[in-house]
Amino acid sequence: MGDGLYIGLDLGGTNIKAGVLNGAGKSLAKVSVPTGRGPDAVIANMIAAARQSVHSAGITLDAIDAVGIDSPGPLSTEKGVVIRSANLPGWENIPLRDRISAALGKPAILENDARAAAYGEFFAGAGKALKVRNMMMITLGTGVGGGIILDGRLIRGHTDMAGELGHAVVVPDGALCGCGQKGCLEMYTAASRVGQRAAQALHDPSVTSSLREPLAQFGELSARDVEDHARRGDELALDIWNQTCRYLAIACISAVHWLDPQMIVFGGGMAAAGEFLLQPVRRHFEENYWKMDPPAIVIRGAELGNDAGVTGAAALACAMMHAR
Ligand SMILES: [Zn+2]
DSSP, rough: OOOOEEEEEESSSEEEEEEEEESOOOOEEEEEEOOOOOOOHHHHHHHHHHHHHHHHOOOOOGOOEEEEEEEEESSEETEEEEEOOTTTOOEEEOHHHHHHHHTTOOOOOEEHHHHHHHHHHHHTTTTTTTTOOOOOEESSSSSEEEEEEEEEEEEEOTSSSSOOOGSSSSSSTBOOOEEEBBSTHHHHHSHHHHHHHHHHHHTTTTTOOOTTHHHHHHSSSHHHHHHHHHHHTTTHHHHHHHHHHHHHHHHHHHHHHHHSSSSEEEGGGGGGGGGHHOOOOOOOOHHHHHHHSSOOOOEEEESSSGGHHHHHHHHHHHHHHHOH
16 A cells, blocks of 8 residues: 555534545545435535545545545445445435445445444554554444454454444343343443443432432433543542443453454543543453463554544545555
């Protein structure tokens, strides 16, 4: 890799981000437009955003080699079709890749958003400095998602499910997840669930905690509340935060034995806590990891923030062209 210019298109429920990236991972332009509603309008907005990003980069479409697109799923990377999406009403079996490819006259690739973000961090973010070839990313948002890169390649799996780390089981017979399984990682570590776990603990009237105040005021607690009160030393908040980090560490240990990555990167809203999240994850990892050898893994935070998706999508377009 190294040459060529690529468009990345990141389709979110609120905004579409478009950018132009060179083969070395350098961003030449970035734009963001509102998503709109309904597949036809959204696809028209994506095409317009792509053209706008090319214009901002001071080039023409002729200079572009390929387009990478990421979207919420489930989707088929092979067919380039978005099967449906909770965040995009009216989307059902939409051939997103081919419609964009035809409109821009360029080869295109479609990937799910969490995996594209992981590839972005691999290509131009947290994985870049250490020249990592084997990496995992865990994204802590409303849900928990992720992506896996092995030997420099993004892993998709047999049914496009590889990287659905939020549904790895960490507690046998644990809390019932929306997916129908019990004890999924997401049930303990998604931002929404961290707040809910703290609120549940407060059902016990004998528990004293400064979290009672935001709970009374807002009727619910966020992961941010738990983080803030844990930082101020509230015992319940510290306990919930610490347990959350422990579940993440346990999932990381399993991941090491499945895949042996060199680096696990945490991204998403909750990872903005930085070392306050990463240090206890590392500590629990070391305490629970096997004693045959010391851990050889780097656990760190993501670097690209909201640009990971658009960067990863463009980088995947680059990888596609170089695989030909
Ligand atoms: Zn689940």
